[in-house]
Amino acid sequence: MTDQIKVELYLNGKIFSGWKTINVQRSLESMSGRFDLGVAVRPTDDMSGLAAGSALVLKIGGQPIITGYLDERKQSIDGANKTILINGRDKTCDLVDCAIIHNSYQFKNQTAKQIAEAICKPFGINVVWSVNTPEANERIPVWQVEPGETAFDNLSKIARHKGVLVTSDVNGNLVFTEPSTKHVGELTLGVNLLELEQTDSWHQRFTDLRVGNERGWWGDSYNTDDYQMGSKLWTLSRSKQLPEILDDAQRYAEQALKWMIADGVVRSYQVVASNPKHSVLLLEISVVLPDGSTEQRTFNASWSV
Structure with missing residues (x-):
């Protein structure tokens, strides 16, 4: 890679380049990409065009990498130099920061795509649904939103419930997708x-987790006839706080509730597991x-982590 690749920030009708420090982060596990840029200029140079809150597009080699907003601008000035540090995120940052705007806080008989579109609409964010699995496209009888719950938290729950990935793309859209077997490129050490x-x-090198029986779970305390359903949730009490552990918690709770449909107690049920804060497992x-x-x-x- 002998040619110098330009890093250009398109903001307020101007193009800013010549950055001295660059850090861009994108991940399938992140709902919003982010960046940090830094440059040294003369103390008299006017950098007011880099205003916090401005819409922007960050391009590397002419290709968009981030489409979103400028979160913060820091200035450090002395007699001879001025250093500018800025950072920003994808448009989907609003989903991370803001609570859901909805009248009833409940969705009935809608698909995950329809729910996501309704949640994203007030923020002007488009939803790209790239999921073909039939189960993931089935309607959800009832989907609940907690007052004050952020869009990020609820959309993440939807993705886990349907077994899909949720992330953002370089155009600031929210993307639901699933693992693919398509080969899209190569990584060569020393090149890209x-x-x-x-x-x-x-760490955690044991291979087997032996369970002798099922023990009680929180739901047992709500039974009026002293019938104890039991579940394997107790086996997770010392597990690490990882996405796959949330999947296990959801599955164990669903197993413990199957009898309710068999006995005609309910028509259907939905379980969503989440970590609202560190060391806390929440089942809704x-x-x-x-x-x-x-x-x-x-x-x-509380988890013993």
């Missing part, structure tokens, strides 16, 4: 991959009763 770090670890359970009405229960417990 400049540095590689690998770690081998024996919505059920549709035989008469068509809905009820919701929440259970939470």
